[in-house]
Amino acid sequence: MLYDILQGAMVAFQPLNLSIALAGAVLGILFGALPGVSATLGIALLVPLTFAFQPVPALIFIGAVYCGAIYGGSISAVLLNVPGTPAAVATMLDGYAMTKQGKGGTALGICTVASLIGGQVSVLVLLFAAPLVASVALEIRSAEFFWIVLFAMSTVGAIGEGSPVKGLVAAILGLAIGTIGAHPMTGTIRYTFGELALYEGLPVVSALVGLFSISQVLILAEGRGMDTQLDIPRIGKIWPGGGLLWSLRKTLARSSAIGTFVGLIPGAGADIASFIGRSEARRYSKNPEQYGKGSPEAIAGAEAANNAVVGGSLIPMLTLGIPGNAVTAALLGGLLIHGLIPGPMLFTQAPDVLYPFIFSLFLANAFFAVVALVALPWLSRIVLVPQGVVAPVVAALAVIGAYSFRSISFDIWIMFTMGLVGYALRRAGYPLAPIILGLILGPLAEENLDRVMTLASARDLSLLGYFMQRWVTVVLMVLTVATILYSFLRDVKFRKPAKAGPGDG
């Protein structure tokens, strides 16, 4: 393992890979800073750009974009009171308040350092924990893997934003879309309507690009704030000062740990982590009354946690092949198109790809911090680009990106259709992340289920009887059912009684 780590570091430090990490970090900052263009959308749009790359540079690029985009969302949050990504909402609460006090630069400086520290801590955990998890994951059998997938899907549906029942329905819808194509073992065609392009199922990249890009284009183009030309306040000094940073050390350490742990949980993304990081910072704060009025501690708590999600979320994705959120689902799509199958075998079969990727995350975090500290006064002007320009450019990039995957024009239609579906679902309050996760994990679940059914049949056991043979499987079944039931109860409980009107009995 030590040899693999050293080799990985050497590859990551090659000039080409360094350049790609820098480019990815800068692009990520720009995408994240643009209101309406989230980290997920940025990665979904940029994955097709990596088709022609070799696997190592491709992953380095996507990873760097991920790190930069999560940080970049704080720029518009602090300067404009508009979060560039959902993960920056918690930062916005105090960041914009500091801007109004003329301390926007200091707020951005705290965001930069906190994001750097949170990101590096989580990647360090990823570097050492992932191989350990992978070695344990090798012991996981088909029955357990099947229930891990179902449990992950139920959690993603339950924890995500909005109605938990809608989240579950979205997850099932994703699993349903994943049944399109040939059966993974027998090759029997399902739901293709005679279209050859669907034989291998709905292409993940086209679905991903359409679901997040086209739906967002239609949301952006709905006409709100189209003509508004905002201006940004003068940023001033960015470096917050050693004294202030030292006073935030406990908050930074705590939030980094929180973000890394939250990242491990399917469905809990950077937005949830940032709010937990902020609220925990407030709990331990000596000045909790300052929260919401421009507290540096609040900003540090939110930003360290949201960037710490990066490393944590990559652990289940790389070791089990189970992405916990839409961003890692997009990353997984990037791995798949380069022929890399995430899972426990990845660490033994492709350490020459994996370790450079992990090391590049250290570099990407460092790069975005350096770039931000040096060039933020100029980079931040990206937030002034009108949405009337952003929306069409995203759509054009989505169309070209979808085509460039397989050079099949049908993929453009898949992308567009998924975009319309995504827009309708978003308007109705359904989350999109569970859908893309279902699309990716559905075939995996089916393959393992078929294997289990074959084994059960060979042993003259029913399916349930086979599942009940190992306690791990039983625990996972119970957790899945409990999560689903909890979702229903939570949805019902949230609906509080309306005020009684004159006509009510």
Next chain:
Amino acid sequence: MRRIRENPADFIVTSAILLLGLVGLAMALQFPERAGSWPRAIMIMLILGAGIYMLLFFLARPVAPDPAAEAAAQDEPPFEWSRVLINVALVTGLVLAAPVLGLFTSAALYLLAHMLYLGIRPLWLAVLIAAGCTLVLYGFFGGLLGVSISDVLLI
């Protein structure tokens, strides 16, 4: 009916998902045995999930009004279906035009049309942005990455 009037998108989309599940199940029941039982199981789960949400939609007590959310909603301009349809039509135009006019030509025309519709002015600025973006996309995808462009989807 009041619930449907208050949340039409919710009702329509959930009904569509329910219908999708029913149609999907009907089709899955026609699949040969070798197609596996997974599609049938998933479609049943989809019908159950959408059905349960529909029950919650009609039978659950309504969520208490949130004054802050209502105030924020009043500040927003009203939702215009015509604007949505025009946006969809423009993107549809791009998708339809790509095999006929070529990927990058149609992208350039689409960018210009959509930016003008979304209020980007003056005209020369929209033309400049459309041309510039198309050149960058072509240079990157077609040139730098060497992504193959078929005979149909020419420049």
